[in-house]
Each structure stands twice: as structure tokens, then as C-alpha cells.
Amino acid sequence: MFGVMVAKGTVTQRRARAAEVLARLKQMYPEAVCELTHNNAVQLLTATILSAQCTDVRVNMVTPALFAEFPTAELLAGADIGRVEELVRSTGFYQTKAKNLIGMAHGIVDRFGGEVPSDLDDLITLPGVGRKTANVVRSVAFKLPGLPVDTHVGRLSRRLGLTSQEDAVKVEHDLAAMLPPTEWGEFSLRLILHGRRVCDAKKPRCGECDLADICPSSELPRVKMARSVGSRSKKTAGAKKRRSSTR
Numbered sequence: 752m753f754g755v756m757v758a759k760g761t762v763t764q765r766r767a768r769a770a771e772v773l774a775r776l777k778q779m780y781p782e783a784v785c786e787l788t789h790n791n792a793v794q795l796l797t798a799t800i801l802s803a804q805c806t807d808v809r810v811n812m813v814t815p816a817l818f819a820e821f822p823t824a825e826l827l828a829g830a831d832i833g834r835v836e837e838l839v840r841s842t843g844f845y846q847t848k849a850k851n852l853i854g855m856a857h858g859i860v861d862r863f864g865g866e867v868p869s870d871l872d873d874l875i876t877l878p879g880v881g882r883k884t885a886n887v888v889r890s891v892a893f894k895l896p897g898l899p900v901d902t903h904v905g906r907l908s909r910r911l912g913l914t915s916q917e918d919a920v921k922v923e924h925d926l927a928a929m930l931p932p933t934e935w936g937e938f939s940l941r942l943i944l945h946g947r948r949v950c951d952a953k954k955p956r957c958g959e960c961d962l963a964d965i966c967p968s969s970e971l972p973r974v975k976m977a978r979s980v981g982s983r984s985k986k987t988a989g990a991k992k993r994r995s996s997t998r
């Protein structure tokens with residue numbers, strides 16, 4: 752069932768399904784907040800770079816000491832790389848991450864006057880910052896449109912028939928075309944929560960999923976998927992609110 756994924760239905764149907772998924776996710780996860788501990792854009796950028804191939808929990812264990820020792824981009828830019836490696840070692844790929852953190856801080860100081868830029872084209876010029884990281888910073892730190900596509904967002908978007916793309920940038924563009932820009936960031940956060948809690952990569956729990964009746968990939972018997980998009984089920988409408996927080 753989870754082999755080749757295709758965007759299901761016509762463009763109009765996919766747009767309607769995207770709108771329904773958006774509405775239901777808001778009910779299911781009323782609070783969608785970034786789980787990476789941070790107090791400003793530099794700290795969020797730092798934590799997001801460290802979160803590559805690492806859990807948010809682990810990142811949150813190392814950042815307090817890192818932020819305490821290097822509280823500004825200026826101080827991080829002048830840091831000894833060996834010391835930064837030591838501080839971020841447990842997040843994995845620590846040599847590359849330490850190099851990118853110092854390079855990122857240099858870029859902010861040298862080219863952006865010490866302030867994290869909010870423009871995506873500027874953000875992705877910084878070492879270690881790709882579109883996903885840039886979109887996290889834009890949506891979380893600056894409250895600007897930004898739709899981070901990580902492994903959860905990509906997988907769920909395909910399973911839900913919202914895209915057939917494997918490439919993260921193409922997934923981002925497909926989703927962005929169907930959703931209001933003001934919703935992009937929280938939509939991503941909520942899909943990540945749903946991916947972590949219900950729609951597991953290997954064992955999706957379709958029986959517990961409030962999207963099952965509109966999900967083309969549901970493993971539930973077809974009879975339970977007969978409801979049309981837009982006619983929200985009583986079960987879903989009354990779904991128990993899940994506390995939500997991520998990243």
C-alpha cells in the first residue's frame with residue numbers, strides 16, 4: 752500500500768482535500784509550536800542546524816551550554832572550532848555542524864550586520880542552511896510564510912495524496928500552491944506531529960487516525976473511507992484534542 756504514491760484525484764479534489772486536512776489538523780493539534788528551545792532568531796537558526804539527523808530532545812540538551820558560552824553571532828563567529836565541536840558532539844556530524852555554525856555566524860556578522868536575514872534567498876546563502884532550515888526560521892522566528900518540508904511532511908503529503916513528488920522542494924511548491932501562505936508554517940508543524948504520533952513511517956496507525964476517511968493511503972477497509980471530503984465525521988469533529996508541540 753505504501754509503495755508508489757501518486758497525487759490522488761483532480762487538482763480541485765486535491766485542493767479540497769488539502770483544505771480539509773488543514774482544518775482537521777488544527778482541531779487535532781490546536782497548539783503547534785516549535786520544540787527547539789530558543790530565545791531569538793540566531794538561537795533558532797543554530798538549533799535547527801544542529802537538528803539535522805538528530806532529535807529535538809538531544810539538541811535541547813546541548814544548546815543551553817552553547818548559547819551560554821556564545822550568546823551572540825559575533826561571539827560564535829570568533830569561537831574556537833574545537834570548543835564548538837566539543838559542545839555539539841552528541842548531536843552527530845559534529846565536525847560539519849561546528850564548522851557550519853561558525854560559518855553561519857560569520858555570514859550574519861559580515862554580510863547582514865549581525866542580524867539573521869528574513870529573506871529566504873539570503874538565508875540559504877549561510878553555511879548549513881538549506882530551504883528547510885530557512886523556512887523554519889522564517890515561519891517560527893519571523894512569522895513569515897515558510898513551509899519546511901522534512902521527512903514527515905514529505906511522507907504524509909504523499910500518503911494523503913497531496914503530492915506525488917519525492918523531492919522536498921517540489922513537495923513544498925505543491926503544498927504552497929494549495930494552502931494560504933499564512934498557514935504554511937503551522938501546517939508543517941502539525942503534519943510533523945501527526946507523523947511522529949500516528950502516521951509512522953513503517954507502521955501507520957490508520958485505525959487511530961482522524962484523517963483516515965479522506966486519506967487515499969488508509970489501510971482501513973474502503974467502506975470506512977466512503978465519506979466525501981468536506982463532510983467531516985462526528986468522530987473527527989469531536990476528536991479529543993491532542994496537546995501539540997513540536998520541533
Ligand code: SF4
Nearest residue numbers: 950955957960963966
Ligand atoms: S490514514 Fe493512515 S496513511 Fe493516512 S494519514 Fe492516517 S495514519 Fe497516515
